[in-house]
Amino acid sequence: MKRYRIGVLGATGTVGQQIVHRLRNHPWFSVTSLAASDRSAGKHYSEAVHWRIPERIPEEAASMIVRPLSANLDCDICLSALDASVAGEAEEEFARAGYPVISNSRNHRMDSDVPLLVPEVNPSHIALVERQRASRGFGSGFMATNPNCSTAGLVVALKPLHDAFGIEAISVVTMQALSGAGFPGVASLDVTDNLIPHIAGEEDKLETEPRKILGELRDGFVSDANIRISAHCNRVPVIDGHTESVSLKLRHRATPQDVSAALREFTGEPQRLGLPSAPAQPIEVRDEADRPQPRLDRDAGDGMSVVVGRVRACPVFDIRFTLLSHNLIRGAAGAAILNAELFAHAGYFAARDSAELVSVTAS
Numbered sequence: 001m002k003r004y005r006i007g008v009l010g011a012t013g014t015v016g017q018q019i020v021h022r023l024r025n026h027p028w029f030s031v032t033s034l035a036a037s038d039r040s041a042g043k044h045y046s047e048a049v050h051w052r053i054p055e056r057i058p059e060e061a062a063s064m065i066v067r068p069l070s071a072n073l074d075c076d077i078c079l080s081a082l083d084a085s086v087a088g089e090a091e092e093e094f095a096r097a098g099y100p101v102i103s104n105s106r107n108h109r110m111d112s113d114v115p116l117l118v119p120e121v122n123p124s125h126i127a128l129v130e131r132q133r134a135s136r137g138f139g140s141g142f143m144a145t146n147p148n149c150s151t152a153g154l155v156v157a158l159k160p161l162h163d164a165f166g167i168e169a170i171s172v173v174t175m176q177a178l179s180g181a182g183f184p185g186v187a188s189l190d191v192t193d194n195l196i197p198h199i200a201g202e203e204d205k206l207e208t209e210p211r212k213i214l215g216e217l218r219d220g221f222v223s224d225a226n227i228r229i230s231a232h233c234n235r236v237p238v239i240d241g242h243t244e245s246v247s248l249k250l251r252h253r254a255t256p257q258d259v260s261a262a263l264r265e266f267t268g269e270p271q272r273l274g275l276p277s278a279p280a281q282p283i284e285v286r287d288e289a290d291r292p293q294p295r296l297d298r299d300a301g302d303g304m305s306v307v308v309g310r311v312r313a314c315p316v317f318d319i320r321f322t323l324l325s326h327n328l329i330r331g332a333a334g335a336a337i338l339n340a341e342l343f344a345h346a347g348y349f350a351a352r353d354s355a356e357l358v359s360v361t362a363s
Contacts, residue, residue, distance in 0.1 A: 004349055006340075007033035007075030007099075009090065011066065012040050012049045014183050015081035015104050018333030020045075024058040027276050028344060029337075033073040034064050037086075041068040052183060071097035077349055079336050080105060095141035100349055102340045103145045104332050106201075109209065112221060115144040116212050118152060118335070119275070119342045120268030120282045121159045124217050126346060131220045140350050144343065146335035147213060148205040150174050150233065150242050153325025155213045156282055156306045157246070160266035161259060161319075162214055162225070166251030169228040169317065172206060175236045175243040177294065180327045191237050202233035241294030242327045249317040256311045259319050260285055263308055275341040277334055279304040285311070292324035303329030304338070 006023060010016045011034035023031050035041075040048035046062040056062075067073060069086070071094045078094050080087060080103040088107035095101050108114045113132040115125040129142040146152060154172060161167060176199060178185045190196065207229040214225035236243075254262075263283045270278030279301030286292055286309035297307040303326040314320040325331055343349060 003030045004028060004077055004344060005030055005032040005075040007031075007035060007073040007078045008081065009035050009069065009078050009094070009101075010081035010083065010087075011045065012036045013081055013083070014052065014179060015328065015332045017049060017051060017053055018328050019079050019081060019336060020058065020061050021053050021055065022277075022329075022333055022337055026337075028341065029077075031058075031061055031064075033067060033075045034061065035067045035069050035073060038068060040066045042066065050183070071099065073099075075099070077102065077340060079340060081333070081336075091143055095138045095143045096136070098139050098141040100141060100343065101143045102336050102343070103143060104336050105145070106148065106205065108143050109145045109147065110212065111143075116147055116209060117144055117339050117342070118147065118155050118213055119270045119278070119338050120266075121155050122213050122215075122217075123269040123342060125213075125222065126343060126348065127217060128220065128222070129348060142348075144339060146332070146339055147209045148202065149180055149325075149327035149331025150176060150202065150206055150244065151209040151213070152331040152335055153242060153306045153323055154206070154244060154246070155210050156325070156330075157263065157308055157321075157323050158210060158214060159268070160262045160283070161248065161250070161254075162227075164262045165254045165258075167225075167227050167248055168251050169230075169249040170210075171230045171247040171317065173232045173234070173245045174202070174206070175234050175238070176202070177238045177240050177242055177327050178235065179240050180242065180331075181235065186235060191235065194237070196235040197232070199233045199235055203231045206231035206233065238294045240326060240328055241298030241324055242331065243292070243294060244323050245320070246323060247314045247317045247320040250319060254319065256313055256319065259321070260311045263311070270338060270342065273342075273345055275338060275345065277304060277338040277341055281305055283308055285309065292322060294324060297324050298326045302334075304334050306330065
């Protein structure tokens, strides 16, 4: 079985490094191209990158020459970790040149013809690609995105509850890790012994993206879920792992025991298909009074599981709980890879040296 060739856009940044790291020994994908800004282009990857992951740079990547951001890479698929300042135009250029682009950037998330995808939650939204290709003239190329890192963990926990009980309103308070700001991130004197109660643009994303993701696909368009969301976003002195305190107003009555059971029993399309990056349990429920905690729980499911705890009644709404997800993995690099696996399994990728689709199965 032929493997798909992956190009990583923005390969030297925090998320790009995680993508390169997590694709080592991947059963379907091989990294064949690395692209970054002009200051990195032309260098060996090992020279261009300030590697921030404990394990060494994969040998096959270390010796690669970093390419500029032009749409002539030797790859079948692009996984983009580009900064939003350049991502919008660059990703569209690659898609127009025939490359499928799976993006971590915010620029195209809310475009009506671009899937905002969490495979356990809204796998049917991949069909938006057909309208996108037709309307934008992309041919075999397209753009798909994963959501904001806080949204990614939240919607996994919301999905089984929205299906079982209906969700009318959400209040969510985030405590977001420093790595979400990229490297070098927040100045040490700003965040040490401190909490910063503002992250530019985050509250708007958290109040809009879940409504699209939980929305219903009808005749090639997504009808947003009718849910009211109020978000408070805070930066805290934690390295990795976003914690969220969530209160829900449900449309149908449910006890904390009902909610815990729905969360524990939840599985999605990635688990059914056996996609390589899918955790066996997308949601892990903890019964201890003081869990989840970032240091103890962020690596659950190899960083792809959402950990939920403190499920209890809410005196204002109906149900409240705490959730934790790894912002660099479930919220970024791992999310992009899982999205690519879903598209691959569905037959949306063509090898660029052949007109025939490469058949990929979970086996």
